Amino acid sequence: MAYVEHTTNAHYGKIPAVTKGLMGNRRASFGELGARSANYKAHDVVYYEGDEAKRLYQLVSGTVMLFKLLPDGRRQVVEVLRPGDIFGLAHADEHDCTAETLTDAEVHEVEMRQVEASPEMQYQLASCLTNQMKVLHEHAVLLGRKSAIERVASFLMYLIPDRGGVGCIGPDLSRSEDSCDLQLHMTRQEIADYLGLTIETVSRVVSDLKRRGVIRIDRSDKIHLNRICSLCQMTGIH
């Protein structure tokens, strides 16, 4: 089984061309508005929590995570960004999170002044933020109310390409397949910090899913979903 990045990972691929309205699932792009493009290697830090916020960033390709640290070292990954997502917003001129790439990533960067001066960009900004807020709401439910199995199942479902975190499409899947390959791009530690669990719990749950035949582990970061529907059943949203 070959793992072709752009078909096997939701986090890959360029920004989708489809756009709707402000409140629709538009995925706007800063590219056509004269943003500077920058390339980062995997595990580069784009900015640190507390840094002065000078620019706005839009992820073009690859994956970026935003996380916060508590003084004793506890970490919470607050967002795992997909192409099209905007980051670097700051409420009081200071970044509230650290932004670190999970993979090589291409990013469009725009000076804050430019954004302030461009209604076009603000439109796109509002549109992207709307979407990201929804994801944050779902993640709050995950962190506040879901069990470990439900968290991991939700996480895996979220990674399925062309599903945008949406649950079961129903029994008559348009893809007519109930299986799928995933490329994780995250260590167990990163997953744990995203799901509010420990590394051991993530590992145990993944092993358990394997034992139950729901997934197959080809390499620790390459997982094959055997039964997407079963997995979806475990997310807590059914």
Added chain:
Amino acid sequence: MAYVEHTTNAHYGKIPAVTKGLMGNRRASFGELGARSANYKAHDVVYYEGDEAKRLYQLVSGTVMLFKLLPDGRRQVVEVLRPGDIFGLAHADEHDCTAETLTDAEVHEVEMRQVEASPEMQYQLASCLTNQMKVLHEHAVLLGRKSAIERVASFLMYLIPDRGGVGCIGPDLSRSEDSCDLQLHMTRQEIADYLGLTIETVSRVVSDLKRRGVIRIDRSDKIHLNRICSLCQMTGIH
């Protein structure tokens, strides 16, 4: 000790007049842009999760919470809104949360079309969302990584007027007081659903804080903070 609403509760008071830039701590208002004003009683539902999203709302006074439900009844309060906050945004024309007032509330309502057509409103929207994103990030840390005591302490700190969730101002408090009265406007159940805990745990932690002399309980929804600094010390961010 008298409890005067607009001085004792962070959730009360009109939208602050102070505004800065897009990324600053601006608290924009739709009022001057011809929004319709609506008044709700305590515990009114503004819209339900799944309802078609037709309008955008900005809270003028009072408190509103947004929550999501899992099919088995588990609930997560994802946001507790303050005056100036915007809600009702929907990614796919459908509200992703239920919006319910906690107190009597005044709300400005704007048709989605109007927002789409108004760069001015989009600017304000982007500004408000930036702030709300930051709060959601902090809340993710709370839900994912904090203990019960830390959650309750963080929650109480968040309610202190004129602090916007900011931690210790330092030993030389500008208010020169280390105490404060709070009006909760939330039942133990609502607090528990906000903090990702059970009602019993919230109750136990509050009793514990009382026993330690950090707070005094005047009525279940009226709490006096005896030592704000001690409380702040318990939030996990120090």
Added chain:
DNA sequence: CGACCGGTTGAACTGCATCAAGCTGAGTGG
């Protein structure tokens, strides 16, 4: 080959949930 890093697995512990009473205060009716 050995060191090392990320991951897995086991055994014991614990913080919070669950289950089950009891309490308190506001509202109601005799």
Added chain:
DNA sequence: CCACTCAGCTTGATGCAGTTCAACCGGTCG
């Protein structure tokens, strides 16, 4: 005015999901 009720809250006893601590495993790299 007191008895009753009922909703929201508190407190105690018990259980368990997930953490913690510790050992081990397998692939990779110098």
